[in-house]
Amino acid sequence: MAREVGDPVALDMKTQSTNAFMSGGYALPWAFSPEHDSWKSTLQDFVASRIAPGAAQRTIDERFDPDLALAVGELGAYGLLVPTEYGGQGADLRSLCLATEETAVYDSSMAVTIHVQAISLALLAHLGKDHPDLLLETLPKAVTGEVFISFGLTEPTGGTDAGHIETRAIKQGGDWIINGSKQFITNSGTPFSKYVILFAATGEASGGRSPISAFLVPLDAEGVTVGPLYRKLGWRASDTHPLFFNDVRVPNAALLGEEGRGYAEALRFLTWARLPISAMSAGLVRGCLLDIDRFISERRSFGKPLGDHQAVAFQAAEVAALGSLARVMTYDGAWKYDHGHPIQQEAATAKLLSAEAANKAAYIATGLLGGYGFMEESAATRHYQDARILTIGEGTPEVQKMLIARLLGMGRRL
């Protein structure tokens, strides 16, 4: 925002709270370098001035904003985990978690847009590492946001049983012919959406399930149909569509990684992807706390500010504690990943607890705002809508508990 002569300096978000916890969340000095701090500060300034102002209206209108998406690309958020030789930032997981966390303080729709693009690009770089020409052709423009690459796994009959894939790719000469459909595919219908990393069954089933391969499929290939925009409860300003594949022909060069190993390799590689979702939960909780703080500071009842009533202040304190939990769990896992430690337990635990914390925080926030917490223009209402998917996407609580139980050595049959 331009400032005219004599006007006070625009401090954007920083003017909203002088409380370090409110503006930055539970402090974790051990987890971050000075460069992480600079990145967080840039993100906060960007979110406050570019993302926050229109977040409510975009959500109400279910409107994905292409200009905003491009501005996020200029900042460098999409390619954080892409190697520098492909135009990426070559950054660590904490940097991506900071991006999704700070964005979700105001706009979970944009946060998931970043998340999906970032994990898709990282996965493409990983699965396609034997195809440098393909990566050089696709990744540099995807890093800037000029090209979106979506992640096509979920099917109408899939869900938690993601390995049950009915989309099939059959080899024909030197090409693959793909038939099937995918649903709930984020970033697949934007003006920048050019590719989908598609998971399809290839070959014959052995032991009950067909091997699953990954392909990079252009969305403008003949036979690909991008279905209509989903009307969603939350993440309403993100772009989500079904995809249909009818005799889609792609060359063998579109096969990512080893034939029949794409799904297994993607699952193994993407263990960390639960942590940026956990970070979104932490950001959403802070967004709830900011809206609570604004409301209970301004609103008076029985002759004093709402926040001076212990029954209210205790609920705000609980939201703060939930946010602390989500933040600690997120960055504990991300720090360990960045330092080469295994994170299966950390990722599942963080995702489980943070997503549930976000739902509880949003429930408290909407309650504290009373009638305003039921109005669509209210931030608390938006957070309430956006919180629900956090316990569903990237694995339900039951999936996380199953993973944790396995790591405890319980129930190999789970």
Added chain:
Amino acid sequence: MNIAVCVKQIPDPAAPWSLDPSTHNLVREGKLILDDSDAYGVEMALQLVDKAGAGEVTLVSMAPRNETSGLRTGLAMGAAKAILVTDDQLAGSDALSTAKVLAAAIATTEFDLVIAATESTDGYTGTTPVQIAELLGLPSVSFAKKVEIDGSVVKVDRQTEAGYDEVICPLPALVTVTAGVVEPRYPSFKGIMSAKSKPVVTLSLADLGLVGAAGGAVAGQEIVSVQKAEARQAGVIVEDDGTGAQQLVEYLEQLKFV
């Protein structure tokens, strides 16, 4: 086109602040950040160098304790290097001392243009830039809302109360820019990482030959007391009993507004 940009590193305005009870100066302990006012000058300089197709932007700052956090932000935006003057003797400097130090630091680098903000967010004297110009023997143009380089001159639209003046000034020169001049970019992730390795030259008063000529000991300005601003008085409430408009006009006439 080489441009030196004066940048101030200040305590975070969002953090609690305090004044030293004996000197009445702002306490500058802890991390300092780039003054938001200076982000416009950095951006303007980057755009001018980019348009010129050659040259670089050098940040010049004076700060305690070798503080570089704010400089790193400017470097992350795209500046090539920074000069930091840091010296315990600079504590308590007034605007003229600061100008002497910054002018001497700027003189250590090649420049065609010096850019500064109209005033800092924490001090608000607004006098340092023109003093730097005077000390360097440069013409100065203040309150620029538009800056263009045209060969050997700088063309400035200078904000005034009535509109703006078009000023043409020979280079080298010093220009102070308002917040309306350009929209500062956000440091990208790449910029933040590359800023780590950009050079920051640290100089002392002795390096600049200013021992005894600048700093708190020779400050000609002293803050003798600080008082809280008076709380705003309640305004006049005009109840419209049918003569509201007339009452308003009379009130404005009384204030000589009409």
